[in-house]
Amino acid sequence: MFSSRLSLLRPTVLLLNRSLTTLKYSTNSNVITDMTQRGLVANLTSPEISQHTETSTAIYCGVDPTAKSLHLGNLVTLMGLLHFQIRGHQTIALVGGATGSIGDPSGRSSERIPLSEDILRVNVAGIEEQIHRFFSNGNKYANRRGFSGTGVTPKVLNNYEWFSSMNALEFLGNVGRYARVNTMLAKESVKSRIETTQGISFTEFSYQLLQAYDFWYLHKYHGCRIQIGGSDQWGNITAGIDMINRKKDQGESEEIEKAYGITIPLLLTSSGDKFGKSAGNAVWLNESMTSIFDFYQFFMKTADADVGKYLSMFTLLNQQEIDDIIKSHQANPEKRIAQEKLAMETTELVHGREGVQKAKTASQVLFGGDLSTLTGREILDAFKDDSSRLAKFERSKIESCGLDVLATLANATQSKSEAQKKIKAGGMYINNVRVIDPRYKVTEADWIDNEVCVLRVGKSSYHLIQAV
Numbered sequence: 001m002f003s004s005r006l007s008l009l010r011p012t013v014l015l016l017n018r019s020l021t022t023l024k025y026s027t028n029s030n031v032i033t034d035m036t037q038r039g040l041v042a043n044l045t046s047p048e049i050s051q052h053t054e055t056s057t058a059i060y061c062g063v064d065p066t067a068k069s070l071h072l073g074n075l076v077t078l079m080g081l082l083h084f085q086i087r088g089h090q091t092i093a094l095v096g097g098a099t100g101s102i103g104d105p106s107g108r109s110s111e112r113i114p115l116s117e118d119i120l121r122v123n124v125a126g127i128e129e130q131i132h133r134f135f136s137n138g139n140k141y142a143n144r145r146g147f148s149g150t151g152v153t154p155k156v157l158n159n160y161e162w163f164s165s166m167n168a169l170e171f172l173g174n175v176g177r178y179a180r181v182n183t184m185l186a187k188e189s190v191k192s193r194i195e196t197t198q199g200i201s202f203t204e205f206s207y208q209l210l211q212a213y214d215f216w217y218l219h220k221y222h223g224c225r226i227q228i229g230g231s232d233q234w235g236n237i238t239a240g241i242d243m244i245n246r247k248k249d250q251g252e253s254e255e256i257e258k259a260y261g262i263t264i265p266l267l268l269t270s271s272g273d274k275f276g277k278s279a280g281n282a283v284w285l286n287e288s289m290t291s292i293f294d295f296y297q298f299f300m301k302t303a304d305a306d307v308g309k310y311l312s313m314f315t316l317l318n319q320q321e322i323d324d325i326i327k328s329h330q331a332n333p334e335k336r337i338a339q340e341k342l343a344m345e346t347t348e349l350v351h352g353r354e355g356v357q358k359a360k361t362a363s364q365v366l367f368g369g370d371l372s373t374l375t376g377r378e379i380l381d382a383f384k385d386d387s388s389r390l391a392k393f394e395r396s397k398i399e400s401c402g403l404d405v406l407a408t409l410a411n412a413t414q415s416k417s418e419a420q421k422k423i424k425a426g427g428m429y430i431n432n433v434r435v436i437d438p439r440y441k442v443t444e445a446d447w448i449d450n451e452v453c454v455l456r457v458g459k460s461s462y463h464l465i466q467a468v
């Protein structure tokens with residue numbers, strides 16, 4: 001009885017033509033049209049979705065708390081939510097306190113190592129706070145780019161709320177009953193794992209049911225009609241749409257509103273690497289894990305081949321503005337005008353206007369600029385959370401040791417002898433001025449506003465010494 005209906009329930013895949021250049025958009029254009037033009041849409045479960053977004057609707061996106069911060073890979077889906085938010089739709093960011101303890105098999109070739117409850121708790125709190133900050137900074141950024149405020153506050157929910165009190169019998173009766181094992185087995189995330197020697201645990205196999213139930217729950221209790229996620233989430237999103245339809249057919253739910261899904265492309269750089277990694281490490285949105293300066297620099301290093309695409313995806317500049325930037329960039333590519341614009345816009349989006357200021361100050365310090373135009377406070381503010389670059393010691397201690405000892409204390413060199421070698425070779429600087437005596441002691445004149453001095457080793461290894 002179910003199999004004949006299944007084909008009707010299965011959402012249609014619509015591949016969209018992602019032409020970025022031809023259409024112009026304005027701030028109030030349909031969200032799906034705008035997102036498509038910006039390259040933020042991989043697939044839609046139905047083309048009808050555009051009609052439903054003409055009037056206010058609710059949309060959700062989930063993230064599992066696998067770390068205590070989100071990273072640049074998450075920024076693509078957050079941008080999707082932001083596009084809805086700034087046009088007055090209700091956005092729901094779901095933190096997977098429950099799903100995070102199970103582990104999504106999508107896009108993974110082996111089982112996940114479960115996270116302890118303590119770690120999960122810390123991660124959930126970190127991500128919740130960060131999502132609030134993203135929307136707060138994102139809305140301010142949007143206002144400055146011509147989107148008027150909508151007054152709709154985003155919701156941040158945790159699925160632990162509805163799963164923690166559900167027992168095994170309820171799960172099988174209220175969730176499992178509305179899923180078909182053959183459909184579950186056909187999901188890419190399961191199929192690819194079944195073929196490996198390790199196989200897939202029943203736990204990870206069940207993951208899709210949790211995410212499916214989330215969609216049903218948010219549909220029923222929060223009027224949520226759309227789920228958005230990376231393209232690896234297609235199977236989980238369609239599982240949710242099936243769950244909503246089946247529960248409705250079984251009279252379990254009086255809801256009749258249709259549910260939809262949007263997937264966002266998984267981003268690869270022009271050289272084929274996963275977007276959002278710097279030297280193999282994730283670029284985090286939390287400034288104590290990736291300093292604002294490093295965040296800014298990540299975008300400054302974007303390849304020419306990617307920069308236009310990223311301006312569309314990660315900023316709210318309109319197509320005309322982007323075209324103009326690219327035009328001036330192409331006239332003088334070595335000036336990296338487009339990269340600088342991208343770095344400034346994304347830093348403002350994620351870290352606010354103060355963040356842009358910090359990134360600029362840090363660049364001035366770290367690229368050998370004229371330090372005399374900066375105050376000690378500005379420098380310290382720019383590096384406040386950058387524990388890899390900032391070292392604090394008592395002033396008397398700093399002033400009483402030689403530069404070779406100081407460099408080692410500040411972790412600028414591994415040992416005193418390494419420091420001595422570097423100094424003798426002319427590779428050590430205080431406030432960008434070369435020092436050639438290993439016994440040199442920092443003096444009154446070296447302190448910027450009596451607070452900080454900048455120690456540089458070689459061309460680009462910078463350390464800030466703060467007197468406390």
Ligand SMILES: N[C@@H](Cc1ccc(O)cc1)C(=O)O
Pocket residue numbers: 061062063064094096099104159210211212214215229233236
């Ligand atoms: N499975 C998603 C996260 C998620 C969790 C729960 C949901 O309801 C939705 C999405 C991911 O791994 O990216």
